[in-house]
Amino acid sequence: MREEFVSNCEKDTISFAKSLSKSLTPGSVISLFGDLGVGKTHFVKGIAEGLEYRGDVTSPTFNIVNEYLGGKLNIYHFDMYRITGWDDLYSTGYFEYIENGGVVITEWSENIEGALPADTIKVTITRIDDTKRKIVVER
Numbered sequence: 001m002r003e004e005f006v007s008n009c010e011k012d013t014i015s016f017a018k019s020l021s022k023s024l025t026p027g028s029v030i031s032l033f034g035d036l037g038v039g040k041t042h043f044v045k046g047i048a049e050g051l052e053y054r055g056d057v058t059s060p061t062f063n064i065v066n067e068y069l070g071g072k073l074n075i076y077h078f079d080m081y082r083i084t085g086w087d088d089l090y091s092t093g094y095f096e097y098i099e100n101g102g103v104v105i106t107e108w109s110e111n112i113e114g115a116l117p118a119d120t121i122k123v124t125i126t127r128i129d130d131t132k133r134k135i136v137v138e139r
Ligand SMILES: Nc1ncnc2c1ncn2[C@@H]1O[C@H](COP(=O)(O)OP(=O)(O)O)[C@@H](O)[C@H]1O
Pocket: 007, 008, 009, 010, 011, 012, 013, 034, 035, 036, 037, 038, 039, 040, 041, 042, 043, 059, 107, 130, 131, 132, 133
């Protein structure tokens, strides 16, 4: 299934992600594709809001994974920007996180494409202009 959405502002991206969060189940993996500044982290904010997580959502640039616990499902938010091989990926705990019943969301999924489960929800965000984004969801 392929779904396309045009977001006109940051809030649109958040509410689109929020609606997508309704279809998530334990073990879901969402992979985000797109350049720096397209809105990947804002998309994760929407997922977190939709799952009723109350805390802050920030880019896990330095720690590679942020855990958002206590919502309807636990969320594990990865930044794969600096992951360059299988050893790196194993050491982040990525595979264990997928098995433990939460939702795994990855930014810079380009770097781990070979390690995405077959039923991964792929979200590609592209910049149209300063405030508009095209969001394509494939699952
Ligand atoms: N339609 C939009 N959707 C999401 N972010 C947008 C949109 N329009 C402008 N922005 C801005 O783009 C930036 C996206 O930042 P961020 O979510 O951190 O991107 P990424 O994680 O992809 O690097 C923010 O400054 C946000 O305000």
